[in-house]
Structures are given as structure tokens and as C-alpha cells.
Amino acid sequence: MNYDDNNIFAKILRNEIPCIKVFENETTLAFMDIMPQAQGHTLVIPKEPAITIMDLSTSAAVDLIESVQVISRAVKKAMNAEGITLFQLNGEAAGQTVPHIHFHVMPGSILGAKHHASTMADPVELESIAQKIRSAL
Ligand code: 5GP
Secondary structure, eight states: OOOTTTHHHHHHHHSSSOOOOEEOOOOOOEEEEESSSSSSSSEEEEEEEOOOOSSHHHHHHHHHHHHHHHHHHHHHHHTTTTTTEEEEEGGGGGTTOOSOOOOEEEESOOOTTTOOOOOOOHHHHHHHHHHHHHHTO
């Protein structure tokens, strides 16, 4: 399968559609999930176009994990979370809905979390959570 330049995260990377950003560096971007499965659910994406972890270059994968670690620490601190769940789906068969590789950084446990990509959050509330995460970076 070829990378689709018009997927929603590609558009976010090109600033064609907005996101509630918490962190950006040369190779990665982190922003709030608009349908969070728990408060503080954040997505971390590489800027390199790739659908799955298998398609990503090694150096982009290294940079991505570095940012996932930075964001995990900040989300844990900001949300006072005792634990952080990381998950990352590869391919539609695995449940991936946006075909640009991303890590989910989610406070708490997947057990008891809301359904995947199901309920839109209030953008005002998301912005206030994002502010806490930015302050914890
Ligand atoms: P996947 O199913 O690909 O692992 O996860 C995609 C995630 O992206 C879901 O958790 C979903 O809520 C989130 N999402 C889908 N569309 C948008 C969007 O336009 N903006 C943001 N910030 N998140 C999105």
C-alpha cells in the first residue's frame, strides 16, 4: 500500500487542518487525540511519511521513540497518572484508522478506557489539558 498524502495526519503536518499541539521538534509532532480514550490521551507522530512501523526508517523510529518518552513523562506528570499505556496499531487489520504511523500515549490502563476513536472531546477541555502537558515538558 502506498502512503496517502491526504491522510488526516499528513494534513496536520502541513498545517492544512488544526491540531492541539503539545510538542514539536525537527522530526516529530505531538498533539491531543480529538477522541481521547482517557483524559490526556496524546498522539506522537514522525514527520517522515510512513504508514506503519515497518515502513519507517530506523533513524525516524529512533527519533519517534525519543519523543514518545518525552511525552510519556510529561503526560504522567501533568495528569498525575500512576501509569501510562503506550499503543501503536499497524495496518487496518490491527485496527489502525489513520494511515500515518503514530504512538498513542494514554494515562492509565487500556482496561476500562473508552472505546477507540469513538467520542469527540470538548476542544476547550482538550486545550486546557494540553496546556498542563506543555507545562510539564
Ligand atoms: P489509530 O486507529 O490509527 O491507531 O488511531 C488514530 C487516532 O487518531 C484515534 O485515536 C483518533 O481518535 C485520532 N484522530 C482521528 N482523527 C483525528 C484528527 O483529525 N485530529 C486528531 N487530533 N486526532 C484524530
